[in-house]
Amino acid sequence: MTTFKNLTKSLLAFFISFTIINDTSGQCNPELNVIPANDCFTAAQAVFGNGNAFACDLVGLCLNSDDALPLPNPIPFCAANSVLNNPMWISFVADDSGFIDLIITNNVCTGGTQWALYDQCGNYFNTIACQSFPVIPPNTPFNIYAEVVPGNLYYLVIDGANGATCNYIFQSATGVANVSVGAPLDSVLSGDLTVCPEQTGHYNFAGFQFANNYTWTFDGIIKTSDLPEINFSMGGRPLGTYQLCVTATNSCDEIGQSMCWDIEVVDGNHIEESVYTCPGDSALYQGHLYAPGIYDSLPYSGPLICVSSVTLTVAERSVPIDIIYDVVICDGQQFFNYQGVNYMVDSLYEDVIFESNNRCPFPAGLIVSKNDAATLEILADRNSLPCISDDKATLSLEGNIISAHDLLDETYVWRDESGNILGTLRSIEVGKPGIYTLLVTSTFSNPKELIGLTDKIICTRDFSFIIENEDAPMVAPIIKSSVINPQLGKYMYEVENIGDYPLGTEFIWAIPPGVNFTDIDTGIITLDIVNEGTYTLCVQAFYPCGASEEVCIELMIQTGMNTSKNQLPEIKILTNPVGDFLSFNMSKVKNIPLNLHLIDLQGIIKYEGRHTNMERMVNVDVKSFTPGIYFYEFISKDGLRSTGKFIKL
The missing domain is CATH 2.60.40 (Immunoglobulin-like)
Structure with a gap:
């Protein structure tokens, strides 16, 4: 916790500094080689000598957030509704004082400032101390104070609220340890330890702890880098052993730590290489074509290190000669199409171009054979089943495809009439009548020397089988x-x-x-x-x-026989009830074609006919009618009606 004594000390320092700052803008310390990182993890790597975000001193450090990269996805931190926008991360080690006390001024600000102090990376709400709401107003000095554990690593982030930019100067910094460069993290040098006189060597190692500057020397040449990696050109140096040395420093340790390695500059070697070409062709080697043969002392310009010359051997690849390839096609096909040419079954063709396994074309004979699937058939132990029973029938595929080549694989798919898969073996059991189908897919080998084709041929064949219904055929309902x-x-x-x-x-x-x-x-x-x-x-x-x-069936329903203006003149039944014949008196209807319907009480039309009044009398044979009550209806083409009912005896 913050003690009253320390808080009083911090506030007093702040107000004194505020007074000074209003009198002077402060001075930047150019000796501080600290470049903030864009994220916490990069700042953490700088502790191990990989980058410039580690600080052993902060007094006089000047930062400009114009140099900070905006985050593509702002990171929530510190408090609710607060995010990091263009953060600047610095790592440091706490000294023995037990607290951090920083006074920072800012100017030329486009908005407010926010900050946070961490002892870890990743959980940005778990802070040691922070301020984001409210933000620090622009051009306003601020103090960062927190109790810390001596010797631990800490990560400070300063950020522009809503992406604002500022110039910052660390006026005072208490609690930051003046850490000297530590031991090397690993002494192994990676790179070209053996090089040729005209080669450029590329070197790197793990680096020194707490270092942020590396000075390299090689045969009198001096180079500097922020990271533990460097390139040196041999520049035609004489053959021999040279030393590559590096000195790691930081802002608090100008002497630092050093380490050296031996680099051997050696003469180029002579090697032998072999390349191959197809018969009658040339081989391409380092940009030149060479016919089959042996070529001594060619200049070398390939990727190998320290090679000056080469003996090149160009050899022809072997291809088959005097060979005939048998190609199979599926049962039902009439020819084999190859390279745009149709080759017929059982005919021998010469000088057909194939390709060897080393991609060399060569001529050979070709004969086409057709697979024979005539022996394939579906057999059943019974050909019919009751519609509903526990009886079963077994359907089996019998026979095999006869082929000139090996059968590599064969699959079976049985389906019912609805397309449902019933099985994937050569036989199945079924429990009801119906049509059953089988798809057989067979894969055979073919010559691998065929150009542009696989060395397999896939053939399919469909079968169907009907299990008859032992029950009576389905008749139409009455x-x-x-x-x-x-x-x-x-x-x-x-x-x-x-x-x-x-x-x-x-x-x-x-x-x-x-x-x-x-x-x-x-x-x-x-x-x-x-x-x-x-x-x-x-x-x-x-x-x-x-x-x-x-x-x-058609139902003509009559719910009543009321007259209306749409009715025809009265048509009378001569006798009602009636026997075998129903007779109508048509004398009151004048020359009008009429349709006659006789309808039972269920609405079923029992008779339908067309009549006129030319006869004066209409007689209908009703001997087949069941005794009961019936309706009659005369309808003209204009929709006029005459209706009634009668009793059949």
């Missing part, structure tokens, strides 16, 4: 009427031949639009029809193995 109550608009219909169907059959009725219905039992339905008119009623039988055809 619709009949039963209980009738036309006065209440209720009509009942049923499937008369329901005994012709196997157990489990369902009857699906297509009900006329706007008509209420009730399913009473299998194949029986009642309709509630309020309005007279013509209706269509359909039914279809479904059972697990199939369906019947759909059967429809």
